[in-house]
Amino acid sequence: xxxxxxxxxxxxxxxxxxxxxxxxxxxxxxxxxxxxxxxxxxxxxxxxxxxxxxxxxxxxxxxxxxxxxxxxxxxxxxxxxxxxxxxxxxxxxxxxxxxxxxxx
Amino acid sequence: xxxxxxxxxxxxxxxxxxxxxxxxxxxxxxxxxxxxxxxxxxxxxxxxxxxxxxxxxxxxxxxxxxxxxxxxxxxxxxxxxxxxxxxxxxxxxxxxxxxxxxxxx
Numbered sequence: 001x002x003x004x005x006x007x008x009x010x011x012x013x014x015x016x017x018x019x020x021x022x023x024x025x026x027x028x029x030x031x032x033x034x035x036x037x038x039x040x041x042x043x044x045x046x047x048x049x050x051x052x053x054x055x056x057x058x059x060x061x062x063x064x065x066x067x068x069x070x071x072x073x074x075x076x077x078x079x080x081x082x083x084x085x086x087x088x089x090x091x092x093x094x095x096x097x098x099x100x101x102x103x104x
Numbered sequence: 105x106x107x108x109x110x111x112x113x114x115x116x117x118x119x120x121x122x123x124x125x126x127x128x129x130x131x132x133x134x135x136x137x138x139x140x141x142x143x144x145x146x147x148x149x150x151x152x153x154x155x156x157x158x159x160x161x162x163x164x165x166x167x168x169x170x171x172x173x174x175x176x177x178x179x180x181x182x183x184x185x186x187x188x189x190x191x192x193x194x195x196x197x198x199x200x201x202x203x204x205x206x207x208x209x
Contacts, residue, residue, distance in 0.1 A: 004140045004147040012136040017128050019121075027114070027129050032152050034113050038105040040193045046106045050134045051182070055194050075203055078195045080153075082184035092141050092157050093179050 039080060051084040141182055151189040158183045 006028060013024035035045050035053065044054040055078050063074040090096065107130060114126050137147050137155050146156040162178040192199055 002140075002143075002145045004136070004145055006149055008140075009133055009136050009147075009149075012132050013129050016132045017125055019125075019129075024129075027118070028133060030114060030117065031110065031130060031133055032149060034105070034110055036152065036190055036193060039190070043105055045110075047110075047134055048107050050107075050138065051184075053184070072204070075207065077203075080186040080191065080194045082182075084182040084184075088138060088141075088182050091138050092182055094142060 042078070047085075049085055049087040051082055051088055053080060053082050055079070056081055141180075144180075149187070151187050153184055153186040153190055156183050156185070157181065 006025065010021065010025040010028050013019060013028060014021050017024070019027065038045050039053060039055055042055050044052055046052045058077050058079055060076045061074050062071055064071050111123070111126050111130055114130070115121070115123055118126065140147050141155060141157045144157065146154060148154040157180040160179050160181055163176050165174050165176040166172065167174055186194070196203075
C-alpha cells in the first residue's frame with residue numbers, strides 16, 4: 001500500500017492544469033486552508049461526489065486512564081467527522097455510479 | 105461551505121486564473137484522492153488529515169422484513185482521520201490536556 005502526500009496531489013494539479021509546480025502546491029494549500037477555516041468556524045464543508053466534513057459537539061463524559069484506572073472527566077469538545085458520499089463509496093468499490101441518489 | 109463556494113473563494117483570491125482552471129484544480133484534488141483510495145492507497149496530508157479505505161469482510165446479513173439470510177459481499181469503506189492540527193483548530197485551538205489543565209487550575 002502506497003501513501004500519497006501533498007506532493008502527489010500538487011503533481012496531479014501540475015500535469016492536469018499546467019500551472020507551475022510552485023503554484024500548484026500553493027493552490028492545494030489554499031484549498032485545504034479554506035476547508036480548515038470553515039470547519040474551525042463550525043461550518044460543514046460539502047464536496048459533492050466526495051463527501052461532507054462536519055463538526056460535531058460532544059458532551060462531557062467520564063473517562064478512565066487505562067494505565068492507572070483513575071477516573072478523569074473528558075471535557076465537552078468538538079470533533080470533526082467525515083461522511084463519504086454514495087458516489088465516493090461506489091467508486092472505491094469499483095461499482096457503477098449510483099444514479100438518482102444523493103450527490104453530496 | 106460547498107464545493108462551488110470553495111471555487112468562488114479561490115477565484116476571488118486568484119484573479120489571474122480562469123474559472124474553469126480553478127474548477128479543474130478542485131476536481132483534480134478530490135479525484136486524485138478517490139483514485140488513490142480505489143487502488144487501496146492512503147492519502148496523508150500532514151496537519152489536515154489522512155484518507156484511507158477500510159476493508160469490511162463479507163458477512164451474512166438478514167432481510168429485516170422476511171428474516172431470510174442474505175450474503176453481503178465484502179467492501180471497502182472510505183475513512184478520514186483528522187490530523188492533530190485540524191483537530192485542535194476545530195476544538196477551539198487547544199489540545200484536550202491543555203484544556204483540562206486550565207479547568208483544574
